[in-house]
Amino acid sequence: MRRFVFFGGKGGVGKTTVSSAYAHRCARGGLDTLLVSTDPAHSTADVFDQAFDDDPTPVDGYDSLEVMEIDPEEAVDDHLMGIKRQLGDQVSPAIVNEIDRQIELAHRTPGAHEAALFDRFIDVMREAEHDRVVFDTSPTGGTLRLLSLPEYLGGWIDRLLEKREASVDLYEKAAIGGREPRRTAIGDPIIARLRERKGNFEFAGRTLREEAAFFLVVNPDELSIRETRRAVESLSSEGLAVTGLVANRLTPEPEDHEDGRGARFLRDRVATERERLDEIRETFDQPLVAAIGTRTEEVKGDLLGSVAEELDIEVSAETPGR
Amino acid sequence: MDLSHRIAAFRETVEEWLRGLYHGMVSHRAYEYIEQEAEDQEDAFLLACFPDAFGIPSPVSYYTAELLPYLGPEFEQWERRMWDRGSVLERKGHQFHY
Numbered sequence: 001m002r003r004f005v006f007f008g009g010k011g012g013v014g015k016t017t018v019s020s021a022y023a024h025r026c027a028r029g030g031l032d033t034l035l036v037s038t039d040p041a042h043s044t045a046d047v048f049d050q051a052f053d054d055d056p057t058p059v060d061g062y063d064s065l066e067v068m069e070i071d072p073e074e075a076v077d078d079h080l081m082g083i084k085r086q087l088g089d090q091v092s093p094a095i096v097n098e099i100d101r102q103i104e105l106a107h108r109t110p111g112a113h114e115a116a117l118f119d120r121f122i123d124v125m126r127e128a129e130h131d132r133v134v135f136d137t138s139p140t141g142g143t144l145r146l147l148s149l150p151e152y153l154g155g156w157i158d159r160l161l162e163k164r165e166a167s168v169d170l171y172e173k174a175a176i177g178g179r180e181p182r183r184t185a186i187g188d189p190i191i192a193r194l195r196e197r198k199g200n201f202e203f204a205g206r207t208l209r210e211e212a213a214f215f216l217v218v219n220p221d222e223l224s225i226r227e228t229r230r231a232v233e234s235l236s237s238e239g240l241a242v243t244g245l246v247a248n249r250l251t252p253e254p255e256d257h258e259d260g261r262g263a264r265f266l267r268d269r270v271a272t273e274r275e276r277l278d279e280i281r282e283t284f285d286q287p288l289v290a291a292i293g294t295r296t297e298e299v300k301g302d303l304l305g306s307v308a309e310e311l312d313i314e315v316s317a318e319t320p321g322r
Numbered sequence: 323m324d325l326s327h328r329i330a331a332f333r334e335t336v337e338e339w340l341r342g343l344y345h346g347m348v349s350h351r352a353y354e355y356i357e358q359e360a361e362d363q364e365d366a367f368l369l370a371c372f373p374d375a376f377g378i379p380s381p382v383s384y385y386t387a388e389l390l391p392y393l394g395p396e397f398e399q400w401e402r403r404m405w406d407r408g409s410v411l412e413r414k415g416h417q418f419h420y
Contacts, residue, residue, distance in 0.1 A: 076384075083387055091394035098398050099390050105374055106387035115384040156382050163367040170360030174353050182357070189392040197385055 009217035027065035150205035
């Protein structure tokens with residue numbers, strides 16, 4: 001199994017449950033595991049009955065499980081403060097206000113949260129020293145956009161770099177007769193910054209393609225299946241292969257002798273779900289790696305272990321030098 | 323003052339004039355021309371970086387905001403230029419001394 005494992009899917013299908021169960025399994029299997037929640041509405045805290053924050057925190061009762069919850073809001077603010085600090089060092093106070101407005105504006109644009117989240121993703125993938133990093137992602141749309149960012153932003157930065165290099169080059173040419181050019185390509189902080197960003201995006205793209213595995217959590221209903229189909233398509237179009245599907249929230253079958261209204265309802269429901277599961281098995285290229293029954297209680301504590309047992313996802317780390 | 327000195331002085335004056343003339347007619351204008359082109363390129367760069375300054379949302383303004391500390395003075399001048407510029411012709415017209 002690859003080092004970074006992502007769980008995605010429609011809202012409310014139980015991504016947190018499944019990813020927590022998988023993280024539990026990895027940790028119990030002796031792997032040094034980190035579970036990263038990127039959903040702004042974090043619920044890992046509820047699963048483990050423990051508060052987490054932006055730094056990996058060891059989970060009580062585990063030897064090798066850590067959890068972190070990324071808060072994009074905080075990441076945006078950090079970024080904002082960082083730039084402002086630099087602004088104070090670099091620019092004369094007279095124009096700081098003017099530029100301040102632009103910086104504020106940039107951090108209130110719709111993409112800012114995603115960009116901040118994406119940066120934190122990259123940080124985690126760069127710095128985490130764990131054997132396995134499990135990502136509990138936000139509902140499909142957000143995650144998909146996030147994962148398509150490297151390509152998209154990389155192209156954009158490329159164009160910016162080109163323009164900047166062209167203008168610096170012209171400035172150098174304009175310095176006829178040994179004059180000092182207004183700007184030089186060597187030591188230009190803008191070019192350096194853009195290159196660094198570009199490097200970051202390339203790293204992310206490469207890591208997602210080569211070292212990450214994606215699982216989609218699906219419920220046995222039409223809407224969820226349809227959304228999953230779209231998600232598989234758009235992930236593939238980004239060059240990211242979905243490794244498998246996890247069916248969650250399956251209805252339990254009543255005993256044969258039961259024949260009340262409840263039992264009849266359950267029997268109907270189970271029959272429909274079986275059809276849906278067959279549909280999933282037949283129409284998707286990806287294997288269905290688990291079919292997890294619904295629980296009457298919230299999945300947490302001991303229940304996590306029983307859910308983890310139903311997950312047929314390989315835990316062992318991929319042999320190095322594959 | 324003997325003749326050789328007077329010739330040397332005369333040549334010096336002529337050289338200075340010629341250099342001035344060449345500078346004024348050719349090199350300075352070439353310099354200006356290239357530099358203005360560079361400025362145009364820079365304007366395009368800034369516009370690509372910060373279209374949101376003009377109400378066009380940009381997917382990368384979160385990242386390009388990092389450049390602002392280095393672009394400080396340029397940014398402000400640029401913003402003013404962009405708001406003031408009447409037409410492309412006006413800017414291009416600068417490049418010709420009639």
